[in-house]
Amino acid sequence: MTINEKQDELIEEFSMFDEWMDKYENIIDYGKSLKGLSDSDKNEDNIVRGCQSNVWLTAKVEDGKLIFDADSDAIITKGIIGLLLEIFSGQTPQDIATTNLYALEKIGLKEHLSPNRANGLVSMVQKIKMTALAYRAKQNQEK
Amino acid sequence: MSTPLNISEIRKEFPILEEKVNGKPLVYFDNAASSQKPLSVINTISNYYLKEHANIHRGVHSLSQKATSRYEEVRDKLAHWIGAESKEIIFTRGTTEAINLFASTYGSDNLKEGDEIIISTLEHHSNMVPWHMWCKKTGAKLRIIPINDKGELELDEYVKLLNDRTKIVSVAHISNTLGTVNDVKFIIDKAHEFGAVVLLDGAQALPHIKVDVKELDVDFYASSAHKMYGPTGIGFLYGKAEILEKMTPYHGGGEMIKSVSLEESTYADLPFKFEAGTPSIADTIAFGAAIDFLAKYGIENIAAHEKMLHDYATEELKKMDGIRLIGTADNKAGVVSFLIGDIHHYDLGVILDQLGIAVRTGHHCTQPLMHRFQISGTVRASFAIYNTKEEVDVFIAGVKRAVKMLS
Numbered sequence: 391m392t393i394n395e396k397q398d399e400l401i402e403e404f405s406m407f408d409e410w411m412d413k414y415e416n417i418i419d420y421g422k423s424l425k426g427l428s429d430s431d432k433n434e435d436n437i438v439r440g441c442q443s444n445v446w447l448t449a450k451v452e453d454g455k456l457i458f459d460a461d462s463d464a465i466i467t468k469g470i471i472g473l474l475l476e477i478f479s480g481q482t483p484q485d486i487a488t489t490n491l492y493a494l495e496k497i498g499l500k501e502h503l504s505p506n507r508a509n510g511l512v513s514m515v516q517k518i519k520m521t522a523l524a525y526r527a528k529q530n531q532e533k
Numbered sequence: 534m535s536t537p538l539n540i541s542e543i544r545k546e547f548p549i550l551e552e553k554v555n556g557k558p559l560v561y562f563d564n565a566a567s568s569q570k571p572l573s574v575i576n577t578i579s580n581y582y583l584k585e586h587a588n589i590h591r592g593v594h595s596l597s598q599k600a601t602s603r604y605e606e607v608r609d610k611l612a613h614w615i616g617a618e619s620k621e622i623i624f625t626r627g628t629t630e631a632i633n634l635f636a637s638t639y640g641s642d643n644l645k646e647g648d649e650i651i652i653s654t655l656e657h658h659s660n661m662v663p664w665h666m667w668c669k670k671t672g673a674k675l676r677i678i679p680i681n682d683k684g685e686l687e688l689d690e691y692v693k694l695l696n697d698r699t700k701i702v703s704v705a706h707i708s709n710t711l712g713t714v715n716d717v718k719f720i721i722d723k724a725h726e727f728g729a730v731v732l733l734d735g736a737q738a739l740p741h742i743k744v745d746v747k748e749l750d751v752d753f754y755a756s757s758a759h760k761m762y763g764p765t766g767i768g769f770l771y772g773k774a775e776i777l778e779k780m781t782p783y784h785g786g787g788e789m790i791k792s793v794s795l796e797e798s799t800y801a802d803l804p805f806k807f808e809a810g811t812p813s814i815a816d817t818i819a820f821g822a823a824i825d826f827l828a829k830y831g832i833e834n835i836a837a838h839e840k841m842l843h844d845y846a847t848e849e850l851k852k853m854d855g856i857r858l859i860g861t862a863d864n865k866a867g868v869v870s871f872l873i874g875d876i877h878h879y880d881l882g883v884i885l886d887q888l889g890i891a892v893r894t895g896h897h898c899t900q901p902l903m904h905r906f907q908i909s910g911t912v913r914a915s916f917a918i919y920n921t922k923e924e925v926d927v928f929i930a931g932v933k934r935a936v937k938m939l940s
Contacts, residue, residue: 410555410887415938442895442910443879463909464877465939466884 393485396477397493404497413498414466421469426461438517440510443467447514449521455480456525458518462510470494470502470511478518483529486522491515538834544919546571546826557889560924560931565709565737565868565915566893567759571826574763577819588811590788604814607821608804614824615754615771616745620803623770623777624812628736629659631755631770632703634807635732636663638780639753640701646672648700651729653678653686653715654905655708658898660734664703678704680905684711684860692723699729706738710897710913711860712843712868714742721751730776736760736768740917741839741866743832746771762918763823764816770807777803784809835918839867842916842925849929853936859911867916870897873932876939878910884935885912890928 391399407413427436427446438445443464450457458479462468477493478486494503503512544550547569552559561569581603587596589604605619612619625631640663644650650664650673668675676699678691686704695702702724707714721731732753738744740761746754753776757768772780782789782800786809791799800806827835846869850856855874872878882894895910896903903910914928 411938414884414887418938442882443877464879466880 393477393481393489397491397496400473400476400493401496417469417473417499418465419469420472421462421465421467424461424468424472424475425459426468427459431459432461438510438513440467440513443510445471445510445514447517449518449525451483451525454482454529456483456486456522458521460514467502467511470499471514473497473499474511474515474518478522483522483525487519487526538830538838538918540838540919540921543830544921546573547919548572548575550919554889554891555887560890560920560927562914562916562920562924562928563891563893564740564917564920565760565913567765568740568762568917569919570764570823571762573826574819574822577822578764578815581815581818586815589814590805600814600818603818603821604812607817607824610821610824611769614828615739616747617771618774621771621774621777623772623804623807624817625755625768625770626766626813627757627759627768628734628755631768632660632732632734633663634770634783635703635753635755635772636667638783638807639730639776640667640671640673642779642781643700644671644673647698648673649676649694649696649698650674651676651678651691651694651699651702651704651724653691653704654680655684655686655711655713655899655902656703656705657709657734657736658900659736660703660705661901673700674698680713680902683862684708684713685862686713686715686720688716688719691720695723695727695729697727699724699727701732702729703732703734705734705736706744707735707741707866708860708899708902709737709868710870710899710902710911711862712737712865712870712915713860713862714738714864714866716864717751718749721749725750737866737868740827741832741836752776758816758820758823761823762826763820764813766813767816767820774803777807780807782806782809786810830918836866838918839916839920842920842922843867843869845922846914846916846925846928849925850932853933859906859908868913869915870911870913872908872911873936874940876936878912880939881912881932881935884938885928885931888927888931888934890931892928 431448432446436446436448443462445462447460458475460471549569587600589601608619608622612622664675676694679687681687706717717733724731730752733751735754735756739756752773754771759765789801789806789809791801857872859870878894885892893913
């Protein structure tokens with residue numbers, strides 16, 4: 391599935407919820423089911439610091455695809471991380487670097503990506519993009 | 534405690550309280566960050582720009598003269614409000630700028646290597662970072678008053694920190710995170726025994742208690758208008774005239790000079806020596822309207838109302854499983870900081886926001902204090918004149934709902 395197909399699927403999933411509470415319960419479920427990171431991976435190298443909640447992100451390449459794993463100390467942030475991994479993890483560096491993220495805005499979670507929220511998510515998306523750019527450059531060199 | 538205040542009438546003076554947030558009626562419990570503004574303050578700003586605006590202090594024309602007198606009337610009003618002389622009031626952008634002004638001028642004039650500055654564990658970053666900067670520049674050392682588990686300053690330890698090298702003691706009057714009202718009279722008197730100068734960070738105090746700088750005998754007092762129903766971007770530094778006279782200016786520019794030649798300048802008298810450039814005139818005049826607002830309802834009445842809300846909210850929170858109150862000082866202002874179980878403060882804040890309830894979450898610009906309690910942050914509810922017991926009920930129900938969702 392492409393990144394945009396994944397985004398559209400999530401938008402479809404969240405469109406079933408009329409109530410904010412159902413929407414947030416779904417996000418919390420995403421947070422609870424995300425396996426997260428081991429304590430040793432929650433280190434200074436992997437941290438994306440927010441003012442209030444922190445995010446940790448790791449990346450590796452398997453078969454030319456970027457695999458992300460991530461965690462947060464706050465469950466709602468962790469749930470939104472779950473959505474972002476659903477969208478980006480397992481895609482090629484080229485696709486990650488060149489595809490726009492629109493799903494969170496459509497789902498009505500735009501405020502979680504505003505700098506004021508200070509949850510590290512804006513920086514996490516940036517880090518995903520930067521990681522993809524770095525791996526793309528590396529792949530191009532190897533060609 | 535009953536109150537002579539008619540809160541439902543007072544609420545009508547705050548149009549923003551009619552707003553809906555996320556489809557729910559707004560419950561605004563983030564007053565320690567910034568209070569809402571009554572119509573009298575809002576109208577003062579718009580009337581000023583509609584009918585009265587001109588630059589102050591220099592113009593000979595009528596508008597300028599009128600704006601100047603209205604601006605200076607606020608200085609007089611504020612001086613009277615805190616028991617100071619008008620020339621001892623320096624207008625600043627807020628508490629942060631006031632503390633930086635003091636640190637930059639008094640600090641650079643007087644601090645040298647080996648001197649000591651005393652602050653406390655519960656300071657806001659704005660009364661911590663300037664001292665880190667000036668210690669680095671001058672070689673002075675920072676000494677810290679510890680706190681006990683209730684969030685009260687350990688005054689025995691404070692007394693032990695004082696010595697002949699102590700030049701400045703700079704502490705909060707009221708803690709923004711914990712609500713602790715510090716025994717500032719004791720702190721001031723002890724510091725003076727060693728010849729140290731005392732600054733109080735009064736950002737959280739002036740909206741809630743009557744402050745008399747002469748009675749306290751405090752040397753410097755910093756505060757902001759926006760937490761006391763006034764506009765943002767305006768605050769002040771009070772300083773004893775005899776100390777201010779000797780201090781070098783902070784910013785150079787227009788309005789603060791006596792005369793300027795190509796080579797050098799001489800400076801104006803107090804308070805203008807410290808007020809370079811065109812100030813925020815409309816906001817300053819509206820600050821006057823905010824003081825009128827406080828005077829109209831009486832600071833003691835406001836404090837009693839806030840205490841009632843604080844006590845009620847505290848009692849209701851205490852009934853909840855896993856509640857941990859952060860800051861349980863014997864003498865507290867209307868601030869309740871708490872955590873529940875292992876729920877992250879951010880998550881609780883997000884759910885309360887969905888319910889239209891505005892609280893503050895995070896470290897509240899007091900990271901060393903968070904380290905002291907070994908937490909990353911708290912949820913903080915803080916009260917003002919327009920808040921009601923019914924809103925506390927909505928808040929408590931909201932917290933219960935959030936806990937259910939997040940557990």
